[in-house]
Amino acid sequence: MSLVLFTRHRWRRTIRPGMSTKTLDTPVFRSRLRSWRGFALLIALLIGLGAFAIHMVVSAEIRRAELKFEAEFQAVSDNVKRKLHANEAVLSGFVAFLQAVDRHDLEATRRYAQVALAPFEHIYMLEVARRVLPEDQANFELSLRSANRPDFRIRSFGEATRRDYPLRDPDRPLWPIVFLHPPLPAAEAIHGVDVATVPYVDAILSAATATSSAWTSPIFEMLEGGRAYILLQAIERSAEADSRKRPNYFGNQMVALMLVRVEALLPQKIDPGLAISLRVGNVGGIPDEVLIPETRESAKRVGAFMLPEFSRTVSSGSLAQPLQLSMTRQLRWQDIANSSFIQIMIGVCIVLVLASINIYQQIGTMHAAAEEHERAEHQAMHDALTGLPNRHLLADRVRQAVHRWERHGSHFAVLVVDLDYFKDINDSYGHEAGDRVLCVTASRMATQLRASDTIARFGGDEFVIILSDILSAADAEGVAEKVRCAVAEPISIGRHEVSVTCSLGISLCPDDGIDFNTLRHAADLAMYQAKGQGRNTIAVAHG
Incomplete structure (x- = not known):
């Protein structure tokens, strides 16, 4: 800025009224003219860099809008298909x-x-x-x-x-x-x-x-x-x-x-800039029907002329409910620019390098902090040996199951699983072998459960399983039998094979209680009843 003021000041002093034109052909004038030309070139370079930055940012915003549109379309289509x-x-x-x-x-x-x-x-x-x-x-x-x-x-x-x-x-x-x-x-x-x-x-x-x-x-x-x-x-x-x-x-x-x-097939909140057409028809000549009309605003002509229109269509392929989902967005300038758009673009040109370095460092710091937080949160809620949820996460899952029962009447069961004679394995083969037995049995039990169920290590050789959305005690007994059989498979420890069995106790909500402590206590008593019956068996609590 000081260069600009100095050049303008000297130019006024040199070209003043009444000055001879020969004065223009001097080394001093030529130096000053070169400075002016350099200044003009610098301004042109800045304008060019600004225009290039604006072009790059606009292109990036268009690409971002396209990715956002594709993500929205994927989310809507996945939601409808589900x-x-x-x-x-x-x-x-x-x-x-x-x-x-x-x-x-x-x-x-x-x-x-x-x-x-x-x-x-x-x-x-x-x-x-x-x-x-x-x-x-x-x-x-x-x-x-x-x-x-x-x-x-x-x-x-x-x-x-x-x-x-x-x-x-x-x-x-x-x-x-x-x-x-x-x-x-x-x-x-x-x-x-x-x-x-x-x-x-x-x-x-x-x-x-x-x-x-x-x-x-x-x-x-x-x-x-x-x-x-x-x-x-x-x-x-x-x-x-x-x-x-x-x-x-x-x-x-x-x-x-x-x-x-029909209205509930799409998400409740829909961007007003989207045009969504959802059609469901059947074979046999029954015509398609438009379920959801277009909800977008009309795009400005200049936007329609200079900015792209995104469009995607997908079909479900289902014979019972043939579906065709179409979604369109005409990109508008207000989608990619705001009142401070030009100022931000010029600022980006000036501080691009410094901002990039700073942002890179900040992102690296935030990423490291996020990873550390996620690692600490996982360690706080999971067992270090087996990787299963611990009793803290288990208590939260039980609260969720109780909430579903209170709201929808969805029954659930609590299973207490205790390995039989596990101390003998530690005494005979060592604690490392005992740890391997715990990990293998935990993995086997987990494979017998649904994604909606929860298995947690409660301590030592005791595990607790939450079976959600069951209709009767027979359902819980069927899962418990699969778990018992899976645990009973031999486990290789070095050159040895070890056979482990387990005893299981089952309690049901709300028959045996409506809170975790009561249900676990009832299942624990049933588990000891199973051990009293000879171990490697299942017992159901009688609330």
Whole structure:
């Protein structure tokens, strides 16, 4: 800056009014002119560096926006696919349950539906419609009225919604809805509705009853508000006689229906600059439907002309729920620039080297600190020998399991595992051999568990296992038996093979308690009961 002021000052002194033009052709003037040209060249160089820096930063911002867009698209598509796969898995499990449940047992069906729907907020409802011949309609309605629905009557969809729809063929079988969960007051109007009279279901009902595959309906507006589509699968059971004359809710032929809320398929928070089109259709000529309309703002023409547009499309390939997800973003200048954009770019040109060195050092320091923090946190929550969670992390997992039970009614079990005669191994082969036995048995037990389960080393040769989302004690006993068999496999220690067995005690929440100390104590007593029965066996606490 001092050079600029000096040059300007000397230039005014040299070229003043009345000066002879010969003065311009002097060595001093030529030196000053070279200084001015150097200054101009420096300004041009700075402008060029600034323009290059702006170009590089804009290119980097465009690339960053593209990577962000791809990450957003991947996250959205993964989220939608997970939910569609969950739909099919829940429906398949519900169909298998309906094939095995007693035809009169609504309560067991309701409990199963409650557990099945608990993790999935996008699944609005599970329903069951059974096949009723026209000549059996009166007897069927009478049997349900005499059971627990005194006002039950098979109605058409038009009658239930007070809308005009074509009358059904009186010779066709009826498909009244006999079960729905959750029993929302707003959905009670469809209880007893013949699904064959619903226009968007009738199109796939015939196809579904002719195959064993799941079929998807077009999108429709629900009576209680919101948009949804139905995933439907037919079920056929062999005829069975019931000597107790209980109400036959499900019959021999029925269809399981799953209502999926369209709005819940996508994440709740969507960037307003995104255009998202989600289509679900089915084979057999049923047209696609746009589930989520575009939500983006219109991009400025200058942005559309000078900045790129990102677009991605993916298909699921599922036969039951064919999906096509498209996402588009027209990049705008406001996406990559703000009020201080130019000032920041010029500043980047001036302090680029110093800032790069400083940032590199800071990032290195932060990275080292983060690694050290992560290492210390892992060591605080895991056993140093086996790498399993320790009792502190175990207590947190139990609190999470108790919270899920309180909120969703998901039962869980606590297993206490104690190695039999482990002290003899330490005495015979040394502590290093004992450590190897602990590590091998811990690994074997972990391989028998699900990702949602937890195994922790509680101390010495004692381990604690948390089995989440179990339906009965038999489920816990089945896992415990697999663990017992896995531990019993011989372990190589040098040139020797050692056989280790374990005794297991099982307690259940809430039967044996609702907090960790109570459940572990009950399982611990059961484990000692197993040892008293000869070891290498399993005992269940009796709360």
